[in-house]
Amino acid sequence: MSDHKKYKEYTVDEVLKHNTKKSLWIIIRDEVFDVTNDHKKYKEYTVDEVLKHNTKKSLWIIIRDEVFDVTKFVDSHPGGCDPIMNFAGKDSTTVFVGNHSDDAEHMKNQFKIGVIKRT
Numbered sequence: 001m002s003d004h005k006k007y008k009e010y011t012v013d014e015v016l017k018h019n020t021k022k023s024l025w026i027i028i029r030d031e032v033f034d035v036t037n038d039h040k041k042y043k044e045y046t047v048d049e050v051l052k053h054n055t056k057k058s059l060w061i062i063i064r065d066e067v068f069d070v071t072k073f074v075d076s077h078p079g080g081c082d083p084i085m086n087f088a089g090k091d092s093t094t095v096f097v098g099n100h101s102d103d104a105e106h107m108k109n110q111f112k113i114g115v116i117k118r119t
C-alpha cells in the first residue's frame with residue numbers, strides 16, 4: 001500500500017460489530033470503510049449559514065467541507081469544550097486533522113448533517 005497515512009488495524013470480528021445503521025462498516029480488499037452515512041442525501045449549507053450556529057444551543061463545525069452538528073457532543077468531547085467552541089460555526093479542518101486519531105474520524109461521522117455548498 002502506498003498510502004501516506006498509517007491506518008488503524010482491525011480484526012474481522014471488530015468490523016463485524018459495526019453492523020447496524022448507527023455504525024456500519026464494510027470490508028473491501030482487506031480495507032475497512034465506515035459507510036454509516038453513505039445512504040443519506042445530505043443537505044447543502046453555505047458557510048454563512050453554518051456560521052450562525054455558533055453557540056452552545058446550536059453548535060456546528062466544518063471539517064473537509066462537511067458540516068457537523070456537535071451541540072450534543074461538545075460537553076463530552078475528550079479534548080474539552082473550549083477547542084470546539086473556538087471553532088463554532090467555522091472551518092476546523094486543520095485543527096481536527098492535527099489532533100485526532102482514526103477513532104475520532106469515525107466518531108465524527110455520526111454528527112454529520114450536511115455538506116458545504118460551493119458555487
Ligand code: HEM
Nearest residue numbers: 061068078079083084087092095099100101104107108111
Ligand atoms: C465531531 C467532531 C469531533 C470529534 C468526534 C472529536 C473527538 C475527539 C477525540 C475522540 C479525542 C481524543 C483523542 C483522539 O482519540 O483523537 C479528541 C481530542 C481533542 N480534540 Fe476533538 N473531536 C471533534 C472536534 C474537535 C474540534 C472541532 C476541535 C478543535 C477545534 C477539537 C480539538 C481537540 C483537541 C485539542 C483534543 C486533545 C488532543 C490531545 O489531547 O492531544 N476536536 N477529540
